[in-house]
Amino acid sequence: KLFFTDYGNAAKVERCDMDGMNRTWIVDSKIEQPTALALDLINKYVYWVDIYLDSVEVVDYQGRKRHTIIKGRQIRHLCGLAVFENYLYTVNSDNLNILRINRYNDTDVQSLARLDNAKEIRVYQKRTQTAVRSHACEVDPYGMPGGCSHICLLSSNYKARTCRCRTGFILGSDGRSCK
Numbered sequence: 111k112l113f114f115t116d117y118g119n120a121a122k123v124e125r126c127d128m129d130g131m132n133r134t135w136i137v138d139s140k141i142e143q144p145t146a147l148a149l150d151l152i153n154k155y156v157y158w159v160d161i162y163l164d165s166v167e168v169v170d171y172q173g174r175k176r177h178t179i180i181k182g183r184q185i186r187h188l189c190g191l192a193v194f195e196n197y198l199y200t201v202n203s204d205n206l207n208i209l210r211i212n213r214y215n216d217t218d219v220q221s222l223a224r225l226d227n228a229k230e231i232r233v234y235q236k237r238t239q240t241a242v243r244s245h246a247c248e249v250d251p252y253g254m255p256g257g258c259s260h261i262c263l264l265s266s267n268y269k270a271r272t273c274r275c276r277t278g279f280i281l282g283s284d285g286r287s288c289k
Contacts, residue, residue, distance in 0.1 A: 199222075
C-alpha cells in the first residue's frame with residue numbers, strides 16, 4: 111500500500127495500491143494541513159502531523175481508532191515524522207530541534223539534538239525493515255521486472271502487478287511491452 115496526504119480543497123490522508131488503484135480516504139474530517147506521515151508497520155497505524163492544528167494524530171490502516179497523540183504550542187512547526195518502538199521522532203522547523211514524543215504519554219516530549227537544515231527524519235533499524243517475500247515484480251529470466259518492459263508496480267497484493275511505461279511510450283495490447 112501507498113499512504114499519502116493532501117491538503118488542497120479537501121484535506122485528507124489516503125491510501126491506495128502501489129499502482130494507484132483502490133484509492134481510499136482514511137481521514138477526511140477534522141483535518142486541515144496534514145504534512146508529515148509515518149507508518150507503524152507492525153501494528154498497522156498511520157501517524158500524521160497537522161501543521162495548522164498543531165497536532166499529531168493516529169488511525170489504523172482503515173481509518174478507525176483515531177485519536178490525538180499530542181496537541182499544542184510545544185509541537186508547532188513540525189516537519190518529518192518517524193516511528194520507532196514507543197516513540198515518534200520529528201523535527202521542529204523553527205529551531206531545528208529533533209524531538210522524541212512518547213506515543214502513549216503526551217507529557218513525555220524530549221529535545222534530543224539540534225541539526226542545521228534538518229527537514230526530514232527517518233529511523234533505520236533492522237526490525238523496521240519488513241522481510242521481502244517473492245513478489246510479482248521480481249526480475250524474470252530476461253531481466254524484466256515482472257515481465258514488464260519498463261515499470262512494474264505491485265497491485266492489490268504481492269502476487270499481482272501492473273505494467274506501466276515511461277513518458278512518451280504507451281502500453282501494448284499484451285499489457286507488458288511499451289511502444
